[in-house]
Amino acid sequence: MHAGSTQSASIIAVRPASLASVRAKMYGRPLTEEQIGGIVSDLAAGHYTDVETAAFLVATAHRNLSMREVVALTRALAATGRTLSWPGRHPVDKHCVGGLPGNRTTPIIVAIAASLGVTMPKTSSRAITSAAGTADVMATMAPVDLDEAKVRQVVERTNGCVIWGGAIGMAPADDRLVRIERQLDINMPVHIVASVLAKKMASGASSVLVDIPVGPSAKLRTREDAEVMAEMFYCVANELGMAIRAVFTDGTQPIGRGIGPALEARDVLAVLRRAPDAPVALRERAIRLAASVLVLSDPGMTELGARRLAAEALASGRAGARFEAICEAQGGMREPPVARxxxxxxxxxxxxxxxxxxxxxxxxxxxxxxxxxxxxxxxxxxxxxxxxxxxxxxxxxxxxxxxxxxxxxxxxxxxxxxxxxxxxxxxxx
Known part of the structure; x- marks a missing residue:
């Protein structure tokens, strides 16, 4: 046998067995929980090449997964890495499905909620197809690559944090999928739902707020598309025993003025510091979503009462002070850089x-x-x-x-x- 043939045989021999399940899904066959678990385990272990990972993403795109399979995928992704728990607390998390530049409400929401006693350990992602992810924005103001011990310390001191989940090693298989999605410039609904809820499971969240912008050039272009995604979130979260609330928001134009990590951070600080020229739409949306977080934390609270509390926390400077405390606890607050x-x-x-x-x-x-x-x-x-x-x-x-x-x-x-x-x-x- 020639050397080249031996090498080819060796490469074929080490291919993960779970690739057979990927091929089965390419032909439209349903996958068992065990098969999905095998694929995700091999992804987490780095056994898949980029091409094989892309094949899995394409095979499971659009509506090629049943709800049972999405639940199984979510559980498998969450199980591949570290998980956090918060005994005695009712942690709430929040996620925006994206597609809307300048929609950087999360740091403001965390500051408002944490200042009002809500536990909000926010684990965020880097950008996938956007010009900035929440972790990218937060990194211009404070360290986000925190280990588990540091995260616990920050939350114990301030009730909240805004960190990059990848630093803890939560759902590492999902990070591998996200990297390929970014290269392909794709972000399919089934992957969004599984990715988001897997990360929230791993972060120990018991309740999750999902912001779904809807607009002609947003990720979800019609109300019908948004309702389909929301229903998927509700179904999967229910199977996982997680409380969830989906909110449809205006996705027709950017909410802040900046698009890009530092520019979006400057908008966030303008709102928190009550600057006269702070983006009004960003402030108002943050208040609305923060109110939903408060209601998730305390179902007995009315929406109107929650909005009043959120607005007062922002207007009084309480939320801004809490944000600075969070940044300091994460390693020190800094001003966002300015382009030359x-x-x-x-x-x-x-x-x-x-x-x-x-x-x-x-x-x-x-x-x-x-x-x-x-x-x-x-x-x-x-x-x-x-x-x-x-x-x-x-x-x-x-x-x-x-x-x-x-x-x-x-x-x-x-x-x-x-x-x-x-x-x-x-x-x-």
Whole structure:
């Protein structure tokens, strides 16, 4: 036998047996809990190549998994790593399904909830297909790579934290799936549900709030799509014995002004520090979602009462002080970095801003260097409904090099639909 043949035989011999289950799913066959567990165990152990991992993602995409299989996948992902528990506490967690740039409510919500006595050990992810994940944003203000002992210390001192779950080793098989999803630029509903709830199980959360933005360029484009995902969350969470609440929110435009880790962090701090120019929509959405967290923590609380408490915690400075305490406990608070280079894009005509393409704005921020370069991204100067005149600044592109700035601006200049401006509305006015 030739050396090449021997080598090929050796490679074939070490392929994980669970790949047979992946092939079965490619042909539409249902998988047992044991088969799914075998696949996830091999993923966690690093036995799958990137191509084999991608094959699993594609085979289980869209609606190729039954609800029973999604539950089994969630349990298997949670079981592959470390898990936390919080005896004597009722920890609440929160997740946004994404697709909406600048929607950085989580640090504000954690600060509000923790300041009101709610235990909220928030484990967050890095960006998958977006220009920033919550962990990327938080990392510009405080350390997020904490070990289990440090996380417990922070929560005991402050009631909350905002950390990267991967540092603890929670659901490592899911981290491998996320890495390939990021390379493929995909994030399917079944994977979102299994990934989110597996991480929440591992973090010890007993209740979870899920924010589902809905809009024409968000991840969930129609109310019908959002309701399908919400139903999946409810069904899987019920099987896992976890209380859950799904909230549909406006996904038609970015909520804050910044898109990119540092720029989004600056929006968060503006709200928490009660700055006069803080993004109003970000503040209001954070209050609304924080109220839902409070109701999950205390089902006897009314929605109106919860909103009043959340708003007061923010307005009084109590939430801002608690956020600073959380940052200090995680290793020290710092100010987000500032990009060395910026360029402003101007309106080409008079009119009214009628729409924003969320995906394209996120792509522009990524072309500028986000999320890998924290200070890179896009800063919006107008919103939907604003009247603008020719030559008026619409947005700023932030980058750390002229070359990346040129590349991003060239892309923006080639697109006329990042911000839709209707001249007729202006003329009618």
């Amino acid at each position: 280079h910026t360029r402003t894009l101007l309106a080409k005509e008079n009119g009214t801003v009628t729409a924003m393409k969320c995906r394209e704005l996120a792509r522009l921020a990524k072309l500028a260097g986000a999320p890998d370069i924290p200070e890179a991204g896009v800063f919006l100067l107008v919103g939907v409904g604003d009247r603008v005149h020719r030559g008026q600044p619409l947005l700023e592109v932030h980058a750390t090099s002229e070359a990346m700035l040129d590349h991003a601006v060239a892309y923006a200049s080639s697109r006329d639909d990042l911000l839709s401006i209707d001249c007729r509305q202006d003329a009618a006015a």
